[in-house]
Amino acid sequence: MPENVAVSASDRQGFDRRFYANNPDLTVFRPTSSQDVVAAMQSIAANDPAAVGHKVQIACGRHCYEGFVYNSDTKYMIDVTGLRQFGTVSLNDRTDVVCIGSGYGNWDMYRMMQNVYGKTLPAGSCYSVGLGGHLTGGGYGVLSRLAGLTIDYIYGFEVVMDNGQGGPEAKVVTRDSTEQQDLDIYWALRGIGGGQIGVITKYYFVLGELPTSPSLMATTSFGWDWDQASTRLTEQQFVDLVNTFYSIFCSQDEDTWKVWAAFHANHVESGRLSCPAIIFNPANSGVSDEEFRQEVDLLISDWTEKFNAVVPLTAEDHPINGHPCISSRSLIGIATPEETGQPAARFFSYIDGTQQLNGSGENQHGKYKSAYHNFIIEAQMLSAMYKGLTTSVEGIDLSQARVQMDSYGGKTNEIGSGETPIPQRSSTVKLQYQTYWKTPGMLPCQTDKEVEEKQLDWINTMYSNVYAATGGIPVNQNNPAVDDVVTTDGCYFNYPDIYIGSRVEETPDVEQAWELYFGSANSERLQKIAAECNPSGWFTNSQTFQYK
Ligand SMILES: Cc1cc2nc3c(=O)[nH]c(=O)nc-3n(C[C@H](O)[C@H](O)[C@H](O)COP(=O)(O)OP(=O)(O)OC[C@H]3O[C@@H](n4cnc5c(N)ncnc54)[C@H](O)[C@@H]3O)c2cc1C
Incomplete structure (x- = not known):
């Protein structure tokens, strides 16, 4: 393990600039093997x-x-970026197991899976997200319906x-x-999320x-002006x-699973609403490239007609921030609605399209919530x-605030709620509630508390x-404490x-958060496993039970 590497500001901050590890005595371990992780601990x-x-x-x-x-x-810190093993290994008498080190990011993973095996994972679209936290927390992405x-x-897993x-x-x-405790750990790590149980x-x-990676994919996007004429x-x-x-997009019919779309209900200060859509031609679909192109054109005509009947589409570029974070221009073909009356598609090979979508956006201050x-x-x-999205607050910029609604379900809903921790x-x-803001002129370790409080207040209030009707949170379907039929089903870890529950003062108790993330039965099982496997609370945070 490399030693005596100076701790720099880069070790103290990540994507969300609200957080900074300012402890002057911070020590960073930089393992390149699991034995290095053992040695660090x-x-x-x-x-x-x-x-x-x-x-x-x-x-x-x-x-x-x-x-x-990143906190005081x-x-x-055990930084796993150097854990980069990849390839086929033998395990449990199997010779067909693919191993991937947890230090990789999404983009490396997509390239290796595609270019070495012709395979993929239905993981996130942003290239810079790390597998370490992302996969164990679910690993959701634009292929998830399919x-x-x-x-x-x-x-x-290999876990220290x-x-x-x-x-x-x-x-x-x-x-x-074969051991029950190992099976429990295996079950827990498929959803409990990072920073718990072990490395x-x-x-x-x-x-x-x-x-198997889709053979082709097509992208397009629809947009509307918040201000219609006057x-x-x-x-x-x-x-x-x-x-x-x-x-259009949340149908659960199997022939629609190849389509993923998101309605970006952007704040009025952004000027426009948007709806990017992706259509995949799955591997072995039997649909030729030309047939796929024709099918995509028909779908887009149909969607254009339906949307135009509600509010006329704009021909202008419209913001697509969040996941993915790109411009609508990069999804729509050369022709614009102005020229043709409807957005055109762009066609990509799978890996090219994945790269096109992989924008994470710049590192900023941000707050996220889900339902x-x-x-x-x-x-x-x-x-x-609507009220939240059309309310401005003096002193803050809400042009990067939105509720992103992703079409979901499909194949994701084919397994039972107790098979993994994600119920x-x-x-x-x-739904992904988001707001991002910048603090020009400030150092990475600095933040404008007044602006932050106003941004947090805006998003927490809208949520x-x-x-x-259900106490300010999207309660779970199977919550035994809720008698009424509810249409919501908790949150994504x-x-x-x-603010849905933590050890931090003035927030509800952490139990509420676990209920929302994992549901009652899974939460109970996870707590038991975490207590058994991590009795000293090696890896905890303000939203875990073993935090001391
Ligand atoms: C721009 C952006 C785009 C995103 N897009 C998606 C998306 O499309 N789909 C989706 O599902 N999620 C998405 N996410 C959320 C993302 O999955 C989580 O934030 C995830 O936890 C990030 O993992 P990380 O390793 O990058 O982050 P880190 O901040 O490094 O880690 C996150 C948590 O995991 C822990 N952790 C890290 N490595 C390990 C490890 N090896 N073993 C155990 N614990 C570990 C950390 O201690 C921390 O608690 C996105 C987030 C951002 C900021």
């Missing part, structure tokens, strides 16, 4: 045992949306952990493990089970647009959303208003949000 245990509990953090792609890694408590979540494909029986050690857990050093997949888009028009999006919905979004929820297996649309 042994060194901490020998020299500073009191640090175990909340001062040791793991860093990979640095894309966490809360300050779990963090004293030791292929499910990445956790659905994980065969096993200290279960209180003789110090840290690297162990391999797979679905073919994942390798992910394993069975080659023949991996999705009037602003009305609440009814907004509701009609969202409902049209839902009826799963199993049915069409209720009218009173859309009304509260949301009947949702049809996944709790949308879910006012990979978009962590301390």
Whole structure:
């Protein structure tokens, strides 16, 4: 393991500039093997045992949306970027297992899977997200309707952990493990999310089970002006647009799974609403490239007609921030609606299209929240959303604020809610509440608290208003404490949000967050496994139970 590498500002901050690890004594371990991770943990245990509990953090792609890694408590960081093993290995008498080190990012993974095996994973679209936190938290992306979540494909893990029986050690857990505790760890790591239980050093997949990359993909995008002639888009028009999006793109018919789209309900300060869409030609579909092109043209004509009947489309470029973070120009073909009356498609090979979509956007200050919905979004929820999106707040810029509604379900909903920790297996649309802002002229370690508070207040207020009927949160479908039929189904751990529950003062208890992320039954099982496997609380954060 490289030693005596100076700790720099780059070690103290990730994608979200709200968070900074300012401890002057910060030590960063930079392992290149699982044995290095064991050595790092042994060194901490020998020299500073009191640090175990909340001062040791793991860093990979640095894309966490809360300050779990970068905060003033963090004293030791194990940065797994150097864990880069890749290739076919023998495991449990199998010779068809693909191993990928947890230090890679999405873009490396897509290229290696495609260029070496002709395979892929239905993981996130942003290139710079790290596999370390991303895959164990679910690994959701634009292929998920067609292929499910990445956790659905994980065969096993190599994880360094200290279960209180003789110090840290690297162990391999797979679905073919024979010990019950190993099977429990395997189950837990397929969704519990990063920074818990141990340091994942390798992910394993069975080659023949991996999705074959689609042969082609097409992209397009629809946009609308918030200001129509002299009037602003009305609440009814907004509701009609969202409902049209839902009826076109959130269908659960299997022949629609190859289409993924997102309605970007951008704040009025951004000027426009947008709806990027991606159509895949799945491998072995039997559809030729030319037939695919014709099918895409027909689909786009149909969608254009339906959307135009609600609110006329704009011919202008419209913002697509969030995931992916790109311009609508990069998704639409040369022709514009102005010239042809409808957006055109752009056609890509799978790897080229994946690269086209992979923008993560610049590192900024940001806040994220999420919600799963199993049915069409209720009218009173859309009304509260419209109010939030058309409200400006003095002193802050909301031009990068939005509710992104992703078409969801399909293959993701083909497995049971207890098979992995992620119980949301009947949702049809996944909502991502986001706001990003810049602080020009400020150093990485600085933040404008007043602006931050106003931004947080704006997004938290809109969110709790949308879910006012259920106490300000999108309660889970199977919550035993809820009698009424609810249309929501909790939240996504990979978009962590301390305001739904944490150890931080003035937020609800952490139990509420786990209920929302994992549902009652899975949450109970996860707590038991985490307590058994991580008794000293080696890896914890303000949203885990073992935080000390
Ligand atoms: C721009 C952007 C785009 C995103 N797009 C998507 C998307 O399309 N789909 C999606 O599902 N999610 C997406 N996410 C969320 C992302 O999956 C999570 O933020 C994820 O946790 C990031 O992992 P990381 O390794 O990059 O981040 P880090 O901040 O390095 O780590 C995140 C958490 O995982 C822990 N961790 C890191 N490495 C390991 C390891 N090896 N073992 C155990 N724990 C570890 C860390 O301690 C931390 O708690 C996006 C986030 C951003 C900022």
